[in-house]
Amino acid sequence: MYKILEKTRFSDKVFKFRIEAPEMAKHAHAGQFLMVRANEYGERVPFTFADWNPEEGWVEFIFMVIGKTTAMLSDLEVGDCIQDVTGPLGHPTEMGEGTWIVIGGGVGLAIAFPVARQLVATGHEVHAIMGARTKDLLLLEEQFRTILDDDHIHITTDDGSYGEQGVVTAPEERLIQAGKADRIFCVGPVPMMKFATLTAQKYGIPIIASLNPIMVDGTGMCGCCRVEIDGETKFACVDGPDFDATKVDWNDLRARQAAYLTEEGQSLKAYEEVRCACQR
Numbered sequence: 001m002y003k004i005l006e007k008t009r010f011s012d013k014v015f016k017f018r019i020e021a022p023e024m025a026k027h028a029h030a031g032q033f034l035m036v037r038a039n040e041y042g043e044r045v046p047f048t049f050a051d052w053n054p055e056e057g058w059v060e061f062i063f064m065v066i067g068k069t070t071a072m073l074s075d076l077e078v079g080d081c082i083q084d085v086t087g088p089l090g091h092p093t094e095m096g097e098g099t100w101i102v103i104g105g106g107v108g109l110a111i112a113f114p115v116a117r118q119l120v121a122t123g124h125e126v127h128a129i130m131g132a133r134t135k136d137l138l139l140l141e142e143q144f145r146t147i148l149d150d151d152h153i154h155i156t157t158d159d160g161s162y163g164e165q166g167v168v169t170a171p172e173e174r175l176i177q178a179g180k181a182d183r184i185f186c187v188g189p190v191p192m193m194k195f196a197t198l199t200a201q202k203y204g205i206p207i208i209a210s211l212n213p214i215m216v217d218g219t220g221m222c223g224c225c226r227v228e229i230d231g232e233t234k235f236a237c238v239d240g241p242d243f244d245a246t247k248v249d250w251n252d253l254r255a256r257q258a259a260y261l262t263e264e265g266q267s268l269k270a271y272e273e274v275r276c277a278c279q280r
């Protein structure tokens with residue numbers, strides 16, 4: 001059991017948990033993730049380490065409520081326990097030399113933030129491109145502003161409700177043309193990662209994508225997180241989650257992510273009905 005030490009609410013649907021996990025805190029690195037099972041009947045879901053402290057024995061993860069498990073987690077409070085937490089899993093992000101562009105879209109911003117923070121902490125110049133469909137769905141702006149000044153933050157919204165109207169590839173291309181990109185890291189919806197990759201490829205800039213297929217065990221045993229990289233099958237949990245983005249089969253990844261949409265919708269609806277009944 002893993003005790004919740006702190007719960008922070010960033011917005012209606014975005015939370016951060018600090019949990020007691022002394023062993024995990026000793027071994028965590030930026031880009032790695034943990035697997036959480038909210039209760040003994042729950043599914044296992046992955047979240048990226050947002051922060052950790054080996055001296056104080058805690059780790060943190062940030063999550064957005066999008067389905068049943070994240071809704072269940074958001075109902076937990078300080079002092080409650082999470083049934084199982086496993087980690088660190090996956091390989092840390094490789095932080096090569098030079099100026100970086102870190103691109104995060106939607107919930108991908110929760111994964112992009114710890115990578116950007118670690119790059120800054122290790123002396124890299126970093127430009128963050130933060131994309132969202134609309135202003136209300138833009139995650140962690142305040143947190144990004146604690147590590148980067150205004151000139152290094154570039155916000156886009158699809159509907160123009162905040163920042164620049166459009167998609168992340170517009171500032172990405174401008175930064176590349178201005179010579180401000182030696183390497184790029186991206187994470188978010190598949191179409192976003194695909195087009196960020198095509199833009200980087202046009203200019204020959206190396207680009208890494210953190211892939212987010214559905215995961216079940218997170219340790220390479222179930223095969224659920226299969227991704228196609230340069231025609232070879234890899235497991236995102238043990239071989240990734242970061243891969244050379246120019247080698248990813250994006251159509252395959254998109255199809256795999258959407259495999260259980262109907263069941264996920266039904267599961268959330270059933271949970272919300274129980275939750276409403278309990279609150280009456």
Ligand SMILES: Cc1cc2nc3c(=O)[nH]c(=O)nc-3n(C[C@H](O)[C@H](O)[C@H](O)COP(=O)(O)OP(=O)(O)OC[C@H]3O[C@@H](n4cnc5c(N)ncnc54)[C@H](O)[C@@H]3O)c2cc1C
Nearest residue numbers: 045046047048062063064067068069070110212214215264
């Ligand atoms: C390596 C990795 C790191 C991640 N880090 C974060 C993070 O730091 N913060 C964050 O908010 N989200 C993160 N995610 C996504 C997060 O795991 C999903 O949002 C979560 O599993 C949704 O579960 P749900 O039951 O609430 O939603 P559901 O309704 O079950 O699913 C909604 C969507 O979430 C994805 N999803 C569902 N179950 C899983 C699963 N077991 N594994 C992976 N994806 C799933 C699918 O795309 C699905 O269509 C990460 C995913 C991966 C693979």
Ligand code: FES
Nearest residue numbers: 216218220223237
């Ligand atoms: S999640 Fe099972 S093999 Fe990767």
